[in-house]
Amino acid sequence: MTGMDSCSSFGDGAPRALVVTAPGINCDGELARAFAEAGARPESILFERLRREPTLVDDFELIGLPGGFSYGDDGGAGRILAQLIRRNLYPALAAAIARGVPMIAPCNGFQIAVQAGLLPGPDAGADWPVEPASPLVALAPNTSGRFRDDWTEVDVPADTRCIWTAGLTDVDASVRLLPSAHGEGRFIADSSTVAMLEQEGRVAVRYAEGTNFNGSTGAIAGICDASGLVLGLMPHPERYTRWSQHPTWTRLDAGIRSGEPLGLLMFRNAVRHAMAPSA
Secondary structure (H helix, E strand, O other): OOOOOOOOOOOOOOOOOEEEEEEEEOOHHHHHHHHHOOOOEEEEHHHHHHOOOOOHHHHOOEEEEEEEEEEEEEEEOOOHHHHHHHOHHHHHHHHHHHHOOOOOOOOOHHHHHHHHOOOOOOOOOOOOOOOOOOOOEEEEEOOOOOOOEEEEEOOOOOOOOOOOOOOOOOOOOOOOOOEEEEOOOEEOOOHHHHHHHHHHOOEEEOOOOOOOOOHHHHHHHEEEEOOEEEEEEOOOHHOOHHHHHHOOHHOOHHHHHHOOOHHHHHHHHHHHHHOOOOO
């Protein structure tokens, strides 16, 4: 991707990361940069080209559905691109997940993924269906009825099966934050679906106590599919890969800053998985 060479030096074995973009999406550059900073080789491709050439997906070891306002969010957040994916790209994406490709879908990407049948996905051990499933969860308007742009403390459940957030439970609370920017991010689902997600370790990230600003059921900020490969979340981890992005970074303890920000740790998890022999 143009402009990414300065972010990271890629080795011959660096996995390729597909960033799907479309009219109205405005976080594709940030997502590509996050992949690059974690050691992958990102490439942004317009959905229209992928629609015509779905086999392009086969060339990638990582996939990202970026945030923004795809197609202006006409008819509802993420609805148009989700319907286009259901009709044209779902089989290629489902096949990629089935062969072990990690996928991340922040913010508008999450809204797209749940409507496209990519999340929560099939039951553990089941094959991806030939036709995309009807949505089981939704991202509704915030309880305040307002767009919210802020940094929020989050928690990672210790039992999560999500490969993106695994092992990040004990990150220091002072830097266990993620930025959010949405007006329709309230996670809702029926009680049986929520119970299934919790029992199967498919809750990938929650809003910390007292920070559930959008009113999400169970304070759920993000979920994964049964394989743990597909992560959808309303916060933007791609906007927190450098300490200088932290709202009070100049006052952070030097010991904490010797490590890496939460967002970058998430992308590194996925890149390591993509590079593992069994992936």
